[in-house]
Amino acid sequence: MAVTLADVAARAGVSSATVSRVLNGNYPVAGSTRERVQRAVEDLDYVVNGQARGLAAATSDLVGVLVNDVADPFFGLIASAVQAEISDPSAPGGGKLAVVCNTGGSPEAELTYLTLLERQRAAGVVITGGAVEGAEHSAAVAARLARLAESGTRIVLCGRPPLEQPAMEIPVTTVAFDNRGGARRLTEHLLSLGHRRIGYVAGPADRTTTRHRLEGHRAALADHALPSTGPAVDRLTVHGPYDRSSGYDAALELLRREPALTAVIAANDTVALGVCAAVRDQGLSIPDDVSVAGFDDLPFSVDTAPALTTVRIPLQEAGARAGRLVMGRQAPPPGGLATIRTELMVRASTARPRAGSA
Amino acid sequence: MAVTLADVAARAGVSSATVSRVLNGNYPVAGSTRERVQRAVEDLDYVVNGQARGLAAATSDLVGVLVNDVADPFFGLIASAVQAEISDPSAPGGGKLAVVCNTGGSPEAELTYLTLLERQRAAGVVITGGAVEGAEHSAAVAARLARLAESGTRIVLCGRPPLEQPAMEIPVTTVAFDNRGGARRLTEHLLSLGHRRIGYVAGPADRTTTRHRLEGHRAALADHALPSTGPAVDRLTVHGPYDRSSGYDAALELLRREPALTAVIAANDTVALGVCAAVRDQGLSIPDDVSVAGFDDLPFSVDTAPALTTVRIPLQEAGARAGRLVMGRQAPPPGGLATIRTELMVRASTARPRAGSA
DNA sequence: CTGTTAGCGCATTCAC
DNA sequence: GTGAATGCGCTAACAG
Secondary structure (H helix, E strand, C coil): CCCCHHHHHHCCCHHHHHHHHHHHHCCCHHHHHHHHHHHHHHHHCCCCCHHHHHHHHHHCCEEEEEEEECCCCCHHHHHHHHHHHHHHCCCCCCCCCEEEECCCCCCHHHHHHHHHHHHCCCCCEEECCCCCCHHHHHHHHHHHHHHHHCCEEEEEEEECCCCCHHHHCCCCCEEECCCHHHHHHHHHHHHHHHCCCCCECCCCHHHHHHHHHHHHHHHHHHHHCCCCCCCHHHHHHHHHHHCCHHHHHHHHHHHHHCCCEEEEEEEEEEHHHHHHHHHHHCCCCCCCCCCECCCCCCCCHCCCCCCCCECCCCCCHHHHHHHHCCCCCCCCCCCHHECCCCCEEECCCCCCCCCCCC | CCCCHHHHHHCCCCCHHHHHHHHHCCCEEEEEEHHHHHHHHHHHCCCCHHHHHHHHHCCCCCCEEEEECCCCHHHHHHHHHHHHHCCCCCCCCCEEEEEEEEEECCCHHHHHHHHHHCCCCCCCCEEEEEECCCHHHHHHHHHHHHHHCCCCCCCEECCCCCCCCCCCCCEEEEEEEEEEEEEEHHHHHHHHCCCCCHHHEECCCHHHHHEEEEHHHHHHHHCCCCCCHHHHCCCCCEECCCHHHHHHHHHHHHHHCCCCCCCEEEEEHHHHHHHHHHHHCCCCCCCCCCCCCCCCCHHHCCCCCCCCEEEEEEEHHHHHHHHHHHCCCCCHHHHEEEECCEEEECCCCCCCCCCCCC
């Protein structure tokens, strides 16, 4: 069916070995024969068979990118940056293809996709987003990663903490986000405005990202000598998935539990949109009655009304870096861990609470 | 290095052919030997080599998904739906991996990625988003698609018109969007509210999507006996890329050209965000001074303030359908073309123009 | 039902 | 510099 190396060789009057050499350009070949081969390639519209090449040379043009969901801008931005970086044909080892896998945050799906990528002998894997906490699952993932790493697959974690103790031998590079610090500065901002009754809409309960952001929040509360543990705080905390409707429901619940709430922090910007909608639907104004803040600084956050106060994560830069690392094009950071700074973006959705309401 | 079929065979005391058979389950194998093999597979943690399998069986687990940019929610939603659909392991032929390629709308990049996917002998390719108009490029793409189709790669176009005349022999299924009809209904909505001076921020000049939406807009104008061609209309039309800043700049330009503008239609919702920002920055109110409308109904559009009037495209459904088609899991529509309906979503960003201003 | 035998298309020793 | 031979790991006839 398709034209093969042998066809090209026949047409150029050389052996297939020679064709292979000019194609890969890593062996000396006489200029004249090289030209003849190249012409034959063009004449026949020859396209190498990646599978055969991969099998023979034990290489692969694929890089896996695990995300919760590419439709979520948070992951879309990272995936886009990774893809752009690895496919750059001018870079050494470039021209790789990105295999995007939606795990939906499910540990099982994560393992399934890692196996699928191992099956393809992927050149690298970038795992993005927070991890599900739990020893069993961590161990299972670590085991798969160990196998992958052993077979030469480069592994980069992006937006997730490094592997835990027993798995630290595995050569994995991590690009982590400073979720804790960002959350802390965000809460400090609200506290300094005078807020004291702050609702917190956290993400799914067993995720590292959720925990870190919550820890930052509570650290800020503790700094201000406010209760940071116990029922008083738990009462103002609601968990839910990372979507708009979750934010909507959570905000209603928080307002029910504490009608005198003056501020709400959301797990991320998408959730914050739902919170805003709920607050408005209750006839309350933002930020006059209730301040609202998000996390991530997704592109739309500057265009909500009022513009959303949030914590910026340079997702694009982080993804690009992860892409370079997984290509081995950039030296890993010391200790294999780079922590990306986050930045508080103060906008119009947060303000001082009404006089007398604090 | 890695454990192979032969290793499993040795361990199970059978031939490698038998192992292959139980793995693929398409040949009768005795229950007892099957169990023995399966145990060996587990013991050795065997994972098939996809490249070798693909080479031997002339198959592939990859499906290419060409998008402008996955970070753009429009494409992210489609890509996500395609991915989910093709990776479903329970479906026949399922468990495929999605190779996401950002073309940035560039014809050259599109061709490059199609070649890369041909190299991988992809099982299918989904090409999303509007096409660049132009005979040369269309022909080049058609040629590549013909080669791909001939080699058994299923091809689906999603959000782009079908192939033109000379290439119609190529077996390609198209899931098109009714951009023209949607744009027409949107403009009719504004006209019926009483708007007569409507600015139009169009997308990049040489894209099918841009043209179709513009055509729908002008058809509506013509229906109302308003000028639909010529300098009067051109004056109220500005072209630009599909991003926020483009919308911002375009809105300023339109307001400069026609300060008495009462409405602006944007190429899509992202552009509309920029338009809204510009309008507000000019001290004008939406919709009291100027109505603004978008296109696509991206998730954030319901949460802008005021909520954006727009034309909904069921991107998720379209992507899922494209995914099923590319897997051959759903019969192609008659004529190979399915046109997805679009729906006008009237929200708060459009209203009657100020009395006397019409 | 199962083992044997050939390739799939290419990279890569090893000779020349 | 170039060709011939071997094998990557697996599937698919072909026998039995």
